[in-house]
Amino acid sequence: MFTEKLVARIIACPGPDYDQEIKLRNEILRRPLGMDLLNEDLSREVNDIHIGLFRGQELIGTLILTPGQGYTKMRQVAVAETARGINAGTQMVKFSEEVAREKGFSRIELNARQEAVNFYLKNGYTVVGDQFTEVGIPHFKMIKEL
Template sequence: MGKIVKFEYDNQELHKIAVDIRMEVFVDEQKVPAGIELEFEEDCTHFLIYYRRKAVGTARYRIVDDVIKFERFAFLKVARGKGLGRDIMRYMLNDVRPLKKRIMLNSQEYAVNFYKQAGFIICGSKFMEGGIPHYPMEYEAPDIMEKALGLAVCRR
């Protein structure tokens, strides 16, 4: 497992590293407009994951009313396929568990299976964002006890 660091927007050093990773992945590789990448930064809790002492991946979440939105999962090419996405997802799910709110995300079409393996299900129709097909997904708590506690159960 890579080392994971949680931080807030006001940590400008770590925030710059996270934004640089996202710019490389989303703007340079996927040609997403740069302005989209900087939306809601101040409202988010951010994460970096390190591999061999180098920051190679990032993600964030923000709370919008009664929903936690997982966003901006991005990994440098050298970090892909090493299980780091699973690691940061597990860390984030554990981090938000005490909040007992629904957890949602918008998955790029190619990444839907990754999120399904993490316990998310598609809960809406395909849509375009930044020129890329996405699906809305919601965390379906895999455990009856979690459901009893009111953690994210998809409303179909």
């Protein structure tokens, strides 16, 4: 059992923590689909809010908030395999909601992979619309009013 405190904070993009973020996102979100994040155009990510969850200096979770008109889109949510089951995802999502509120957003939207829908439901998100396919796998659009 890990006793070291988990700390959520904004990640500077670019920077060394962003480099860790890219590695984690690629490992958790892209490689299992036979894709490579390093082959994607990430240049627009400089305009996003990058959030990381750290155990000491180790990045164990990450997500991105992409600003929209009155809302922000949560995307690229990834939690390291070694950090599953310790509420890392929930802690990171709650922190991102605080950041979104502070930035003046009234709603978070996201496209949840089918296997993540229950996680978001437990965190107060609502499914809107029908299932659709993104990056070759089933997703649902979900929202939460802040």
